[in-house]
Amino acid sequence: MARPRFLKLPPHQQQAILQAALEEFAAHGFHDASLNRVIEAAGISKGSMYYYFDGKEDLYAYVAQTEFAGLFEQVGPPPDFDAGDAETFWSALEDYYRQLLQALAASPQLAAMLRGWSAAAKNPAFQEVQGELEQASVPWIEQALAAGQRVGAIRDDLPASLLITVALGMGEAMDLWLMSQPVDPESLPAHVHGLIDMMRGAFAPRRPVH
Amino acid sequence: MARPRFLKLPPHQQQAILQAALEEFAAHGFHDASLNRVIEAAGISKGSMYYYFDGKEDLYAYVAQTEFAGLFEQVGPPPDFDAGDAETFWSALEDYYRQLLQALAASPQLAAMLRGWSAAAKNPAFQEVQGELEQASVPWIEQALAAGQRVGAIRDDLPASLLITVALGMGEAMDLWLMSQPVDPESLPAHVHGLIDMMRGAFAPRRPVH
DNA sequence: AACGAATTAGACCACCAGTCTAGACCGGTG
DNA sequence: CACCGGTCTAGACTGGTGGTCTAATTCGTT
Structure with a gap:
């Protein structure tokens, strides 16, 4: 679930990765989303991506959780x-x-x-x-x-x-x-x-x- | 939905392909099923598979439909x-x-x-x-x-x-x-x-x- | 300045679905 | 018989995938 390292990145870079991943997953679902496209869109290298996340599932889970939390924050408890x-x-x-x-x-x-x-x-x-x-x-x-x-x-x-x-x-x-x-x-x-x-x-x- | 040619195959060969596909799809679901494995298990070549079916989705749909029909036959209308x-x-x-x-x-x-x-x-x-x-x-x-x-x-x-x-x-x-x-x-x-x-x-x- | 750890780049791997070509097989016809 | 055309098969090949690995670079600390 997102290596701790990820959280130490400058926020705008976290944001770039998250945004790219969100767009890709939202557009194609988990299976048909391409990690390579996310990597390209986020402007990072494959090595970095795997340095920050365990893999595709991990990234997906993190993005989903983040967005989910945002929803509840918006609506309230x-x-x-x-x-x-x-x-x-x-x-x-x-x-x-x-x-x-x-x-x-x-x-x-x-x-x-x-x-x-x-x-x-x-x-x-x-x-x-x-x-x-x-x-x-x-x-x-x-x-x-x-x-x-x-x-x-x-x-x-x-x-x-x-x-x-x-x-x-x-x-x-x-x-x-x-x-x-x-x-x-x-x-x-x-x-x-x-x-x-x-x-x-x-x-x-x-x-x-x- | 299964090229007509497929139905002209000797039944035991149809059966072999269907059985292999059923096992693969049942075990791994659609996305994670490997057509290559089905081909290998069925003992046919890739060319043949694509000669009889339009592709993975087509095979899946055919197997599902066949099995589905079998269920209703078993239970009755x-x-x-x-x-x-x-x-x-x-x-x-x-x-x-x-x-x-x-x-x-x-x-x-x-x-x-x-x-x-x-x-x-x-x-x-x-x-x-x-x-x-x-x-x-x-x-x-x-x-x-x-x-x-x-x-x-x-x-x-x-x-x-x-x-x-x-x-x-x-x-x-x-x-x-x-x-x-x-x-x-x-x-x-x-x-x-x-x-x-x-x-x-x-x-x-x-x-x-x- | 130098060392070691943190980070990045991207070549590489095995596998995937799907395409394509070369040829094997086979029934019919001259 | 020879030939021919359609049916069928084999499997190399393509462009992509997620994931691994190593070499290089950057950075913080002494």
Whole structure:
């Protein structure tokens, strides 16, 4: 995950490398991105690149993590889901998710990278690297889930890991679907509401049927 | 999609190529699979391979399609979702989904390939090839959805394309989660029931809240 | 100034997907 | 039989890839 040496570089040089890598990865995804092109665009030599990063995966992971952190910095930390009842839980979640999507829509490169992440993450060779990034995202999901269960907004009759996996899958699907739609900032809140409504249906405690 | 010439080969030679390709793709996914290895394992020359297939994508698509067809042949066609009420719709869906998963569990290579498909399918360069396979899978989902709406099992206040995308995402997530679990055929029905229950929550018509 | 560590340059390696040409094979025809 | 044209095969070759390695350079410290 980026040799410490890298951080000692003058910021503008770090920036040049990061920017080149971001553009390449955003444009081509992980697999089809060319490290040689990044090297050329950044104006450094191959030796330097491998001096600062362990390899392509390492660079990708670092760029993704950096951009990811930038996103959360921009949007701010997740709200405190513990305060209130089930109803406020779901509306807080909806608000926060909408903010994330809005921020994502505003920086297409970041969006393209994060989108590629989920595909790349399925490659087993990737998963050790992935762990580091996932540990930045999954915990707040775990906490939100636990909070949701405490306030009675989320069912507890299924394993938490299953709920998380399915929630991520739904989120990814939503993202995919939004991409395929004509861009229309006006309608985003409605779409987000639709998705959260589906999540609510899936994850809310079962009401007894009679 | 496999030059017609390929079909004129003696079956055992077709089989050798297909088997080699299946093993390679199942083991390494599309991107990291090596066509050279397939060629070597199949005992043919590069010239022959490119004589029978347009390239790596073409081979992959053909193998995936073939295996996919085999799966549906094994499980049988989807039931008629139109007969009955919402309750029977959901239980028929659960049955069918469980059968698919059981068949998939019995042939790990096929499972590995289809798993890789969803990742590969996101690559834009792949989507023209993908169309052909997707036309075999999405229509029955569309029909099931339409049938579900007719019998009142599925909401119609959201775009069908969104429902389909989210359903696929949930299914994929379920699959991912199952893979991470210790293999236990006994508990599969319960897991499937859990997933279908979540889908039902997400896709059932909203009950008026009061 | 001199030494050793940090850094850079880029040649080199094995491998990749895909192209291309030379020839082997084979059925039909004169 | 000889020849011919299409079908098929072999594998050298191309331009690219990610990654390694060594020699040279720069730089901080004594």
